[in-house]
Amino acid sequence: MLKLLAHRLVGRFGRRYGYDVTYMDEMIEEDFAGFRRFAKLAGLSSYSYGLPPGPLFAAKFIATPAAGCGPCVDLVIRMAEEAGASRAALAAIARRGGPADPDMRLAADFAEAVVTNGADLPELLEAVEARFGRRGRTGLAVAIATAQFYPMVKRGMGHARDCAMLPPEFRPARAA
Structure with a gap:
């Protein structure tokens, strides 16, 4: 009965966002107790730590493709739009x-530095804390980590696809 409910909830999520939830359905069947623990991460990954949607989703948007899943990036875009962040x-x-909102650019640069362990991370940590406070810094760190969690699980289960599937306006400009 609980498994059936979980399949329905996962299916509703997939339909809402146009997202393939096959890997979650597999988890439900393979180890329901494990899936229930996996599902608890949704609360953490959707918590904003008081950050506005723009910077929060900018960080998630940068962190997700680093984990290599185009459909997961598309999911982040859809969720960002739903939360009020501009496509x-x-x-x-x-x-x-390109020109971008300064808070979103700061969050994106921070995410890039965290993901790559960039040399500018210490300065960006200070800038993020100065702009968003310690709570916001923590929120961005959690957003970056959770944005990579789902694609990694998906890839490990053999369900990840290539990021080339992103809409053209979201593909980084190529150097000339």
Whole structure:
């Protein structure tokens, strides 16, 4: 009975966002207790730590493709739009050189530095804390980590697909 409910809830999520939830359905069947623990992460990954949607989703948007799953990035885009973040603003973040909201750019640069362990991470940590406070810094760190969690699980289960499936406006500009 609980498994059936879980399948229905997962299916509803998939239909809402146009997202393939096959890997979650497999988890439900393979180890329901494990899936229940997996599902608890949704509460953490959707918690904003008081951050506005723009910076929060900018960080998630940068962190997710680093984990290598185009459909997961598309999911982040859809969730960002639903939360009130602009699709155009996220596209500007994706192109890396285009004009973008300064708070979103800071969050995106921070996410990039965290994901790559960039040399500018110490300065970005200070800038993020100065702009968003310690709570916001923690929120961005959690957003970055949870944005990579789902694609990693999906890939490990053999369900990840290539990021080339992103809409053109979200593909980084190529160097000439």
